[in-house]
Amino acid sequence: MTFAPKEALSRRIRALNPSPTMAIDGKAKEMKARGIDVIGFGVGEPDFDTPEPIKEAAIRALHEGFTKYTPVAGIHDLREAICEKFKKENGLDYAPDQVVVSNGGKHVLFNLALALFQEGDEVIIPAPYWVTYPDQIQLAGATPVIVSTREEDGFLLTPSLLEKAVSPKTKAIILNSPSNPTGAAYDRRQMEEIARVCVKKGILVISDEIYEHIVYNGFEPVSFAALSPEAYNLTVTVNGLSKSYAMTGWRIGYAAGPKEIIEACVNLQSQSTSNITSFAQKAAVVALKGDQAPVRTMAEEFAKRRKYLLDRIDRIPGVRCFHPQGAFYLFPNVSAYIGKSFNGNRINNSEELAQYLLDEARVALVPGEAFGAQGYLRISYAASMEKIKEGIDRIEAALKKLA
Numbered sequence: 001m002t003f004a005p006k007e008a009l010s011r012r013i014r015a016l017n018p019s020p021t022m023a024i025d026g027k028a029k030e031m032k033a034r035g036i037d038v039i040g041f042g043v044g045e046p047d048f049d050t051p052e053p054i055k056e057a058a059i060r061a062l063h064e065g066f067t068k069y070t071p072v073a074g075i076h077d078l079r080e081a082i083c084e085k086f087k088k089e090n091g092l093d094y095a096p097d098q099v100v101v102s103n104g105g106k107h108v109l110f111n112l113a114l115a116l117f118q119e120g121d122e123v124i125i126p127a128p129y130w131v132t133y134p135d136q137i138q139l140a141g142a143t144p145v146i147v148s149t150r151e152e153d154g155f156l157l158t159p160s161l162l163e164k165a166v167s168p169k170t171k172a173i174i175l176n177s178p179s180n181p182t183g184a185a186y187d188r189r190q191m192e193e194i195a196r197v198c199v200k201k202g203i204l205v206i207s208d209e210i211y212e213h214i215v216y217n218g219f220e221p222v223s224f225a226a227l228s229p230e231a232y233n234l235t236v237t238v239n240g241l242s243k244s245y246a247m248t249g250w251r252i253g254y255a256a257g258p259k260e261i262i263e264a265c266v267n268l269q270s271q272s273t274s275n276i277t278s279f280a281q282k283a284a285v286v287a288l289k290g291d292q293a294p295v296r297t298m299a300e301e302f303a304k305r306r307k308y309l310l311d312r313i314d315r316i317p318g319v320r321c322f323h324p325q326g327a328f329y330l331f332p333n334v335s336a337y338i339g340k341s342f343n344g345n346r347i348n349n350s351e352e353l354a355q356y357l358l359d360e361a362r363v364a365l366v367p368g369e370a371f372g373a374q375g376y377l378r379i380s381y382a383a384s385m386e387k388i389k390e391g392i393d394r395i396e397a398a399l400k401k402l403a
């Protein structure tokens, strides 16, 4: 019998979708490599360099020979620095044994999915959602229950939408505030309303707060676990250094929550990846405990870009754009352009519109479908002002050509 590698793949993996945002970025990079001048608004990666003191800490650790295995959950200094950060910035009390450090927020969430979810479980995800959540839940054998939020509600889940989605099988909800892809964020009152339902129904909350430092116009982000002792007991708080400190390539994420859940993640990690890179942990301590001015400087720069882009987008006929409270994405409603044509070719959905903009305007964007929302495009403004100006000029010109 001939061996067919494809047949060898597990059911789990056959059902898995590759990350669409990574796919778009790959396409744009491949076009760039062929000499095509593509502007990348696709990927959620700050264009800034990692602040110098953080890099220096890693170099120092290397020179000092800090290159061996560390405790699986992370070195004590780092877990302590994370606890201090939670106390200072979020008003949260966690002990180091309630903290696990993993290879990025994505890995933290993957560990949590495998540690918590199984066949028969339902996990609520408000849409538009970050692309990775549903696939990780499915990998664990559980069922994602997608609850579409409305643009009119600021892309926020309401208590009544949540109540309707809860069933006896509901195990957890994943909340992401500020959100990728919409940038929407819950204020304290809105979050308290969600917490009331979660506490009443005994639903575990995975609170992904990775964009907490990138907020606008004085918006004050709230940690779900800090809302009340009841909320604290049923929440796992997820965060990471990728976005706040421009450290995407370093792969540093962390979770804090009930000891039993964190221990389960550590056990899982001990049988899969073990500790994250030893010297990256030393750098993470410096990032968290050092001067936070670079975090604010980057957030201020994002604010300028957001304002510029919103001013421009709001003037494009037919495009309506939610003004987000955080993150570095805009999620314009482009449904007025669906059904239009270019050279006799009809654009049937936002995926085809994104493809048209890549071909015609040479701008890479992610279509709303990737986030569970039809009729939208996600623009990541983690790009220089010069690229942003050029990119939006091109988008505007290409949209004008549609009839």
Ligand SMILES: Cc1ncc(COP(=O)(O)O)c(C=O)c1O
Pocket: 044, 103, 104, 105, 106, 107, 130, 176, 179, 180, 208, 210, 240, 241, 242, 248, 252, 253
């Ligand atoms: C909402 C959200 N959570 C988590 C992550 C994970 O980031 P990382 O794995 O780089 O920490 C991302 C990255 O795009 C994200 O957008």
